[in-house]
Every structure is written in C-alpha cells, then in structure tokens.
Amino acid sequence: MSLTAESLFSSLSHEIRLRCLLLMQQEGELCVCELTHALGLAQPVVSRHLALLREAGLVSDRRAGVWIHYSISKALPAWAHDILAQAVLGTQTQEPFQSDLLNLAEMPNRPGAACCA
Amino acid sequence: MSLTAESLFSSLSHEIRLRCLLLMQQEGELCVCELTHALGLAQPVVSRHLALLREAGLVSDRRAGVWIHYSISKALPAWAHDILAQAVLGTQTQEPFQSDLLNLAEMPNRPGAACCA
DNA sequence: TTAATATATACGCTTGATCATATATATCAA
DNA sequence: TTGATATATATGATCAAGCGTATATATTAA
Helix, strand or coil, X not given: CCCCHHHHHHHHCCHHHHHHHHHXXXXXXXXXXXXXXXXXXXXXXXXXXXXXXXXXXXXXXXEECCEEEEEECCCCCHHHHHHHHHHHHHHCCCCCHHHHXXXXXXXXXXXXXXXXX | CCCCHHHHHHHHCCHHHHHHHHHHHHHCCEEHHHHHHHHCCCHHHHHHHHHHHHHCCCEEEEEECXXXXXXXXXXXXXXXXXXXXXXXXXXXXXXXXXXXXXXXXXXXXXXXXXXXX
C-alpha cells in the first residue's frame, strides 16, 4: 500500500469527500444514491468525489446490479484507519455531519446490501 | 476551540506544512531557522506556511529575542492531537520526513529554547 | 543611528482543483 | 429492442492555492 499521508489528507480536506468517508466509516458499505441522499447533493458531484477517493486508494467499490456500493478500503494501513476514527470523534457533534447520518437513517427504500446481494 | 476537521486536514494536506507539524510534534518548540534548515527550503516559504498554520489555530508562536518559536497549539482538541500522532506513525519510515529529523539533529548552532529563554 | 540577523508580508503569475452542465455507460425489465 | 434507473465521465469556465521574488518589520549589538 503506497498511501502517502499527503494524499490521505488531501482527500480528507474537501468537505464532500470527508462527509462521504465518515458516513462509510460509521455505516459500512453505502451506494451512491444513499450518499447523494444523505448529503443532499447532485449525483455527478458525489460520483466525482467518490472517483477521487477511489483513485487515492481510500475506498473500494462493488457493483451489485444497478447499484455500486462504496466502502472504506480494507487495505488501508492502521494509522490511516485510526485517523478516520478520530475524525469521526472530532465531527460527530458538528454539522453537517450529524444531519448526514440522520438523513441517511430516514431515507426510504434504501437499497441495503441485504436486498441486492 | 472552533477547529474544524476540514481546516485541520487542509492544513495537513500540503507537504511543507505536514513536515513542519510533524517536526514540532516530535521535537516540541522549533524556531523558523531550525525548520528552514531541516526542510532545506527558503525562509519565506517556510514562514508563509507557518503563518497559515497559525491562522488555522494549529500552532502558536512565542518570540524569544530575535527568534520566533513555533509549537503545536496546546488548545487543540484531543482528536486532533491523536491525528497528528497517527500521522507521525504513518510517515516516520518515509521520505522526506525521516531526513527532516536527521537534518535537524545535525544542525549546528541551534538556538535551543535553553539558550534564549 | 547604523548594521546585521531573523522573520514576516506583499505582489504578480501560474497551475491545479472545483463547479455546473451535458452526456455517456451499464444494468434491468418489459 | 426500448425505456427507465443508477452511475460515471467529459468539457469549459472560474477561482483559490502556491510559488518566486522583492521588500518590510523587529530585535540586538556596535
């Protein structure tokens, strides 16, 4: 794994990417429509930031039918995982991170991993 | 302390700032000439990145005679401190972070805190 | 006051990141 | 094949970060 600290922090330095990563950190696999709904943003915006996270090696994707599920890469080194965990601690009482979780929880018809495996 | 995760990660996302912060994390207070020598960069470059770190609330400065000593702010929340500690772990076997420490150790006539308090 | 050293800031330029929008691709169902 | 849905990418424009250079400020000593 050739993840550099600089590339990790660059990825985390954009709010949209940070919100996506922290949701995945707390919820596990999420598909693009879930992330789009939770963040309240247009689909192309979310997709492109997910592509950046994928190219940085921070997330991996898995297609299941028409949905593509993103999750934090299991190949991340321990220090990077710890940084994500601390970022959750540092943001969980702040907006918009708190609302993102609520929006996700209240989303109707979520294509959960259970229903489209 | 109104440090946001986004501003922390933005600060860490630039190699020069990351190198400065990690040196301070490991060595404590350092003055600009020590950082300049360790990184092997021109003084204005280092000064300007230190100013950005100061404005972000990540470091504090203390003038002692003609030297200005920078150190990681003690007002940082615990999660931010932990992230810095993990960043040290993730970089300590990599360049240029390793060489920075060596360059600093080999610097002649360091204006240590002891000699100019 | 003058000079020397350490540090900070200002200025013009360039490059890369991001955005909004449009369009392309992939899968599934009919 | 056609249509619908989910997702990805391309394109042109804008904007902010960063750089190199020059200069300003602050402190100390002579």
